[in-house]
Amino acid sequence: MTLETVRIGRIQRLKALFTFQQVLDRFEMISDRSSGLVKVEGGRASYYVVWEPELLERILVTHQHLYVKSAQYRLLAVVVGEGLLTSEGELWTSQRRVIQPMFAKRHLGRFAEHMTDAIGDFVRVWSTLDDGDQVDAATAMNTLTLDVVGRALFGAELSGKAARLGPVLTSGLRAGVRAARLQLLFDPPPWLVEKAPGLVRRAPSWTPGLRWIHDVLRTTDEVVEEIIAGHPEGSDDLLGLLLAARDPETGEAMPRRQVRDELMTFLLAGHETTANGLAWLWYLLATHPEVRDRVCDEVEDVLRGRVPTAGDADKLVWTAAAFQEALRLYPPAWSIVRTTAEADTLNGHEIPAGTSIVIPVYLAHRNPRLWPDPDRFDPRRFLPGRSQPPRFAYLPFGGGRRICVGAGFAVMEATLIIAMLVQRFRLELREGAEVVPEATVTLRPRNGIPMTLHKVV
Ligand code: HEM
Numbered sequence: 001m002t003l004e005t006v007r008i009g010r011i012q013r014l015k016a017l018f019t020f021q022q023v024l025d026r027f028e029m030i031s032d033r034s035s036g037l038v039k040v041e042g043g044r045a046s047y048y049v050v051w052e053p054e055l056l057e058r059i060l061v062t063h064q065h066l067y068v069k070s071a072q073y074r075l076l077a078v079v080v081g082e083g084l085l086t087s088e089g090e091l092w093t094s095q096r097r098v099i100q101p102m103f104a105k106r107h108l109g110r111f112a113e114h115m116t117d118a119i120g121d122f123v124r125v126w127s128t129l130d131d132g133d134q135v136d137a138a139t140a141m142n143t144l145t146l147d148v149v150g151r152a153l154f155g156a157e158l159s160g161k162a163a164r165l166g167p168v169l170t171s172g173l174r175a176g177v178r179a180a181r182l183q184l185l186f187d188p189p190p191w192l193v194e195k196a197p198g199l200v201r202r203a204p205s206w207t208p209g210l211r212w213i214h215d216v217l218r219t220t221d222e223v224v225e226e227i228i229a230g231h232p233e234g235s236d237d238l239l240g241l242l243l244a245a246r247d248p249e250t251g252e253a254m255p256r257r258q259v260r261d262e263l264m265t266f267l268l269a270g271h272e273t274t275a276n277g278l279a280w281l282w283y284l285l286a287t288h289p290e291v292r293d294r295v296c297d298e299v300e301d302v303l304r305g306r307v308p309t310a311g312d313a314d315k316l317v318w319t320a321a322a323f324q325e326a327l328r329l330y331p332p333a334w335s336i337v338r339t340t341a342e343a344d345t346l347n348g349h350e351i352p353a354g355t356s357i358v359i360p361v362y363l364a365h366r367n368p369r370l371w372p373d374p375d376r377f378d379p380r381r382f383l384p385g386r387s388q389p390p391r392f393a394y395l396p397f398g399g400g401r402r403i404c405v406g407a408g409f410a411v412m413e414a415t416l417i418i419a420m421l422v423q424r425f426r427l428e429l430r431e432g433a434e435v436v437p438e439a440t441v442t443l444r445p446r447n448g449i450p451m452t453l454h455k456v457v
Contacts, residue, residue: 003349005039037347040358047356048346051364053392055346059338059357060392060400066344069402070337070356076441077197079216081257083265084405095262096405098245098254102238103405108412110236112310114152115413118144119420120307126425131455136448137427138279141417145271145278148413153238153266156227165223165267224263238266266406273332274410276444277396278417280330281323283449284377286429291379292422295319299419313415321382323414327396329377334362334443336398361395362443426454 036052050056059067068088077086084095122144150158205214231239242262245254285292298318336359344351366374370393380386397404430450438446
């Protein structure tokens, strides 16, 4: 098969540093070529864009041993350290073995009560607002999902700390993305990228350009230490599991640094993505009242005004489907990037070792050959019993062995949040609100989702 090649000039790459629309235009220009595999040539930094499901299955599953997470994850490691999201090799394997069982479907029920407690407190705060008050759904969902993660995974109340953590994490993410895009532009040597987390941490805090990151690290380290210090001994949450874990060979406890890195990883990976998915969900429900009515009717039928349980979450099929459809149209992890550790062959083309492979999840989710009427918000696509699109046409949680460990947790959490909020409130998009996607590490609304809150009586 012939290989499509797109050449991208330095100016275009520079523009991509700034707006998601430009990133999108570029991807859309690429997707006009239908082979599902395109080489993008841009000076020294060339990479491949892949969105064909069979190729994705090869990269993420059958030939995943030929791929590692990309250099961009090394930049993320500056903030989150070597936790489950960023680590590789033996460290990743042993940590995933310890952590994964906690998130198995049959164990998810244990999180539900923590979730509904946090949502209940959030509902009480919103109940103090007046009908017609203005809220930003994006900020609100960030506060709420951080609180959920804190209570469910670490036995900690984070709502107070959210005010401290939120802004530093946001600025950290924004700067991280700029750094990642600059990296695509200037193509630094791999050894430098590999060493970046250690170099940045060890550099004096006054080093020009690094002050912000030392501020981020100081705040996050302080919060993590407070969480560990205040953790109730013997709790069976994620932090309890990490503190109790023993190396099967040496019998040693998990090093404190590793516990810190996992905590940071789950704090970040466990709230920001779900919050953005929910922010888009409220936007979509407000702009599709017929779907919102369907969700509200279902919540009323199943719950009759009471607080949901884990068992109810399975019955709220329209509610869960609306969230899954929001993740299709606005996938928080809008692209996934890998690097070839060894050469591979895609569609008959040799891809040398050390090449970046970009999986544009956003594009894959709107591929017109796989999704009829792809831009339409239609949760029925995800109702039980419907014929499903091919594997890897839908990958909001990634795929293969590095698939999101918190996927089931996130869907249950979002279902409970939507159900409990529609029981009490109706959110309307504020008139004239301009909702613009922004591609940081996650796909978020740049100016939030400005909404008017109405109370449901
Ligand atoms: C809608 C919400 C979420 C979305 C869209 C999402 C998306 C993703 C994606 C795409 C990956 C794979 C990245 C890659 O392969 O490069 C991932 C990994 C991960 N996610 Fe999530 N996630 C969500 C919620 C959560 C939650 C709630 C948690 C924790 C409770 C979590 C924890 C993690 C962790 C630890 C990893 C790394 C897994 C590994 O490599 O072993 N995520 N997530």
